[in-house]
Amino acid sequence: MAICAECKSFFSVPDNADDYEPGKGDCLIEEKDEKGKYWLSKATMGDSVAEQCKNFKPKKVS
Amino acid sequence: MAKRAENVQYRGKVVEFPFDNPAEENVPDESLHEHLARPTTERTKRLKARCRWKHAAAGEFVEDNVKGGIERMRLITEAHKQSDGKPEIIRRALGLANILTGTIVLQEDELIVGYHAENPNWIPLYPELSYMAVQDYIQSKYAPQPVEEAKEINNYWTKHSLQGHCQPYFTQEELSQMYQVSTMEAPSFASGYNSIVPPYETVLEDGLLKRIELAEQHIREARTQIAAPYWNADERLQLLSKIDCWEAMIIADKAVISWARRHARMCKLVAEHFETDAQRKEELLMIADICQRVPAEPCKGLRDGMQAKWFTYLLCHAIDRYASGYAHKEDKLLFPYYQISVTEKSFQPMTHQDAVELVECERLKVSEHGAGKSRGYREIFPGSNDLFILTVGGLNSDGTDGCNDMTDAILEAARNIRTTEPSIVFRWHPKGRAQTKKLVFECVRDGLGYPSIKHDGIGTAQMMYYGRFSKNNNGATPEEAHDWANVLCMSPGLVGRRKTQKTRSEGGGSIFPAKIMEITLNNGYDWSYSDMQLGPKTGEISEFKTFEDLWEAYRAQYQYGMSMVIRAKDISRHFEARFLQMPFVSSIDDGCMELGIDAMELSEQPNGWHNPITTIVAANSLVAIKKLIYDEKKYTLEQLDDALHSNWEGFETMQRDFANAPKWGNDDDYADELIKRFYEDIISGEMRKITNYSGGPVMPTGQAVGLYMEVGSRTGPTPDGRYGGAVADDGGISPYMGTDKKGPTAVLKSVSKIDASTQKANLLNQRLSVPIMRSKHGLTIWLAYMKTWYELNIDHVQFNVISTEEMKAAQKEPEKHGDLIVRVSGFSARFVDISTYGQNSIMARTEQTFGAEDYEFLGVNL
Numbered sequence: 001m002a003i004c005a006e007c008k009s010f011f012s013v014p015d016n017a018d019d020y021e022p023g024k025g026d027c028l029i030e031e032k033d034e035k036g037k038y039w040l041s042k043a044t045m046g047d048s049v050a051e052q053c054k055n056f057k058p059k060k061v062s
Numbered sequence: 063m064a065k066r067a068e069n070v071q072y073r074g075k076v077v078e079f080p081f082d083n084p085a086e087e088n089v090p091d092e093s094l095h096e097h098l099a100r101p102t103t104e105r106t107k108r109l110k111a112r113c114r115w116k117h118a119a120a121g122e123f124v125e126d127n128v129k130g131g132i133e134r135m136r137l138i139t140e141a142h143k144q145s146d147g148k149p150e151i152i153r154r155a156l157g158l159a160n161i162l163t164g165t166i167v168l169q170e171d172e173l174i175v176g177y178h179a180e181n182p183n184w185i186p187l188y189p190e191l192s193y194m195a196v197q198d199y200i201q202s203k204y205a206p207q208p209v210e211e212a213k214e215i216n217n218y219w220t221k222h223s224l225q226g227h228c229q230p231y232f233t234q235e236e237l238s239q240m241y242q243v244s245t246m247e248a249p250s251f252a253s254g255y256n257s258i259v260p261p262y263e264t265v266l267e268d269g270l271l272k273r274i275e276l277a278e279q280h281i282r283e284a285r286t287q288i289a290a291p292y293w294n295a296d297e298r299l300q301l302l303s304k305i306d307c308w309e310a311m312i313i314a315d316k317a318v319i320s321w322a323r324r325h326a327r328m329c330k331l332v333a334e335h336f337e338t339d340a341q342r343k344e345e346l347l348m349i350a351d352i353c354q355r356v357p358a359e360p361c362k363g364l365r366d367g368m369q370a371k372w373f374t375y376l377l378c379h380a381i382d383r384y385a386s387g388y389a390h391k392e393d394k395l396l397f398p399y400y401q402i403s404v405t406e407k408s409f410q411p412m413t414h415q416d417a418v419e420l421v422e423c424e425r426l427k428v429s430e431h432g433a434g435k436s437r438g439y440r441e442i443f444p445g446s447n448d449l450f451i452l453t454v455g456g457l458n459s460d461g462t463d464g465c466n467d468m469t470d471a472i473l474e475a476a477r478n479i480r481t482t483e484p485s486i487v488f489r490w491h492p493k494g495r496a497q498t499k500k501l502v503f504e505c506v507r508d509g510l511g512y513p514s515i516k517h518d519g520i521g522t523a524q525m526m527y528y529g530r531f532s533k534n535n536n537g538a539t540p541e542e543a544h545d546w547a548n549v550l551c552m553s554p555g556l557v558g559r560r561k562t563q564k565t566r567s568e569g570g571g572s573i574f575p576a577k578i579m580e581i582t583l584n585n586g587y588d589w590s591y592s593d594m595q596l597g598p599k600t601g602e603i604s605e606f607k608t609f610e611d612l613w614e615a616y617r618a619q620y621q622y623g624m625s626m627v628i629r630a631k632d633i634s635r636h637f638e639a640r641f642l643q644m645p646f647v648s649s650i651d652d653g654c655m656e657l658g659i660d661a662m663e664l665s666e667q668p669n670g671w672h673n674p675i676t677t678i679v680a681a682n683s684l685v686a687i688k689k690l691i692y693d694e695k696k697y698t699l700e701q702l703d704d705a706l707h708s709n710w711e712g713f714e715t716m717q718r719d720f721a722n723a724p725k726w727g728n729d730d731d732y733a734d735e736l737i738k739r740f741y742e743d744i745i746s747g748e749m750r751k752i753t754n755y756s757g758g759p760v761m762p763t764g765q766a767v768g769l770y771m772e773v774g775s776r777t778g779p780t781p782d783g784r785y786g787g788a789v790a791d792d793g794g795i796s797p798y799m800g801t802d803k804k805g806p807t808a809v810l811k812s813v814s815k816i817d818a819s820t821q822k823a824n825l826l827n828q829r830l831s832v833p834i835m836r837s838k839h840g841l842t843i844w845l846a847y848m849k850t851w852y853e854l855n856i857d858h859v860q861f862n863v864i865s866t867e868e869m870k871a872a873q874k875e876p877e878k879h880g881d882l883i884v885r886v887s888g889f890s891a892r893f894v895d896i897s898t899y900g901q902n903s904i905m906a907r908t909e910q911t912f913g914a915e916d917y918e919f920l921g922v923n924l
Contacts, residue, residue, distance in 0.1 A: 019323075026327065028335075033127070033183075036170050037170045038169040039332050041165065041167075041324065042166070042180075
């Protein structure tokens with residue numbers, strides 16, 4: 001089952017940030033429309049189920 | 063070829079009017095304004111080209127993709143449910159904190175970041191204010207999705223919202239009368255509309271970490287006092303609510319810092335993982351650094367100042383709750399940071415042109431800011447997205463000239479980028495420096511419709527006057543009285559670290575004298591629009607044996623409406639202080655911080671006002687009735703009644719007589735004496751008998767927004783010869799369009815007869831000749847006009863400098879005239895986004911040209 005932490009768009013919140021919580025991350029998405037590019041960021045927990053997320057893209061394994 | 067102004071015989075010689083810029087001879091009159099934009103940089107050119115405008119035309123958003131967002135509704139509701147049982151003020155802080163965990167937005171090319179919804183095309187909604195306003199979105203094509211969830215949320219707030227709390231204190235009849243928006247504007251508890259002047263200064267000067275420290279210190283002191291020996295209930299029980307207030311401030315400020323720093327993190331992540339352009343990467347890292355520091359810490363340079371100001375604006379006007387306006391004295395606020403960055407170059411070094419670019423970026427941020435207003439309120443601001451009015455110029459608190467290089471950067475940016483928002487108010491004082499006044503002229507001459515110009519001395523004296531009524535004897539000092547800005551379109555209010563206006567109970571909201579004239583002639587009944595009793599029964603028209611009978615009946619109708627609208631505002635304030643506290647705003651106000659009192663409750667400087675809109679239609683009607691019925695006895699009131707109920711059909715000669723009766727704005731003593739009495743005895747005199755929440759009088763701010771169209775369409779035929787449904791007058795003290803026939807100086811003479819100190823403000827629209835203003839004499843003539851205007855002690859003036867030819871061309875081919883801007887009333891609008899009904903009302907305004915007599919009166923040397 002896919003979870004947010006496995007997604008390319010998931011970036012862990014640094015442990016010195018005001019809003020740090022273990023497992024918490026930013027879901028950062030790039031969007032584009034006729035007016036141009038923009039980015040949206042919202043908080044998510046890494047263990048959240050991402051099965052239904054239309055933006056889910058697995059991170060590349062290095 | 064462009065049209066030149068005609069030669070004038072003046073002081074024994076023929077004066078010619080060649081263009082100041084000879085190249086303009088070859089620019090067609092029909093497309094002049096499409097040649098005037100010159101964005102300072104390629105970046106602002108791109109940003110303007112891709113701007114996500116939120117303009118509305120006839121109540122509909124002009125651009126596709128605009129809709130209500132659901133995220134804010136969801137988060138405020140979730141927090142409200144979870145915090146049940148906690149002190150209300152803490153619940154409000156937790157509500158804000160939860161909203162600030164929502165989605166944040168970054169767009170390409172931006173130098174100033176931050177938006178207030180989960181998508182840059184969307185706008186947030188506020189069910190905790192008015193469920194009726196949200197319902198308006200839910201049933202429209204702009205409905206937040208999923209719509210069923212939005213409905214459920216809105217249902218939840220029916221009893222918890224400000225509207226839900228206030229309505230029980232009115233009868234159904236009273237609510238119906240207010241909701242007609244016919245004799246009076248609907249109350250803010252039903253519209254969700256609000257006004258605020260954020261104390262930006264504390265954010266920029268102190269930073270929020272310092273504000274948190276202050277609140278913590280107050281809590282420690284209060285707890286020590288509570289626990290000390292010799293308990294005293296009167297002194298100490300009040301500390302409990304103060305502790306809650308300071309605790310709420312801390313929660314709010316910490317949430318804001320965290321939210322700003324999320325922006326920092328996003329910029330850094332985009333720079334590191336998405337951006338490929340090296341220069342933009344550097345910019346993003348710079349912005350990340352700024353958002354990490356501000357508003358947590360004091361600002362150190364101009365980029366800090368602009369970003370901290372924008373975050374504060376979003377919080378106070380759009381995130382914590384909705385409020386219209388952009389009230390601040392921007393040049394004074396930012397000048398210390400301009401000096402650091404541009405003059406000294408000691409932090410965030412930049413050139414003056416860089417500062418201008420930054421202001422252009424700010425203007426474009428404002429241009430794509432969306433306000434979650436109902437359809438009715440979108441109709442009120444045709445061609446615009448909301449009221450955004452900033453103030454510059456005037457005097458400093460020590461009496462020196464307040465114009466500085468930041469003032470010039472603000473004006474240059476406005477002239478260069480050509481956006482309708484934000485509008486600018488320039489406080490005119492003889493001491494104001496010439497180079498800045500020339501820039502004001504260039505903006506006016508280029509047809510922006512702003513700066514709108516306010517009399518510096520009148521505004522400052524007014525702040526002192528209101529200060530006398532302070533409930534805690536802490537009104538404006540003589541030094542503080544100089545620190546004012548227009549709160550919305552027209553009315554001054556203090557700016558600074560404390561004593562600023564925080565909510566709508568002080569100012570804003572309208573009453574409609576023309577409609578009141580109509581119902582006065584019908585025993586309080588509105589036959590032409592709502593078909594209901596809108597006021598008390600003050601007598602049938604046949605019972606007005608003398609003009610004074612009619613005058614007193616009008617007075618009673620007006621007072622009925624005024625007392626109701628101010629009651630509605632103060633009942634709103636009562637419940638705002640209990641259920642709609644604003645801990646973030648409180649935390650940045652020195653008074654709230656010192657006293658531990660929420661901003662919705664504390665009032666140190668009264669600033670009560672209300673807007674009479676359509677006054678001149680009523681006033682001209684009284685003049686016509688007095689002349690033709692009571693003085694000359696040419697007609698009877700019964701004949702007038704028949705003619706009005708027939709919309710003048712079959713009474714054409716009578717209509718012409720009433721239309722040709724003396725009119726305001728022609729220096730005609732018959733009309734002017736009666737109208738002066740109307741303004742001073744009724745419009746102001748009756749309003750000032752009311753005492754509002756803050757303990758001060760309420761005074762009239764005559765203006766119009768787009769309501770002169772909307773209410774005009776709801777007002778039946780009137781005795782000034784106007785037909786039913788025609789637009790009303792377009793400003794608080796402007797002559798009715800096309801009826802000022804004696805030239806620009808006659809208008810000034812008429813207006814100057816009203817004692818400006820009896821009014822809060824009065825909007826004067828003037829339309830000046832394009833060829834004269836663009837001629838080599840344009841600046842000289844305009845400066846002489848302004849000198850005379852100031853000496854006549856007139857509160858306000860603003861100008862349209864736009865030709866009828868160009869407006870007609872834009873009506874034919876709107877797609878070719880996107881840069882054509884006009885002054886509607888207290889705001890400017892893109893001409894092509896205004897309805898034809900509204901466009902025609904602007905074209906009907908008298909285009910004032912100047913004759914030799916005018917030049918002589920103004921003392922111009924040509």
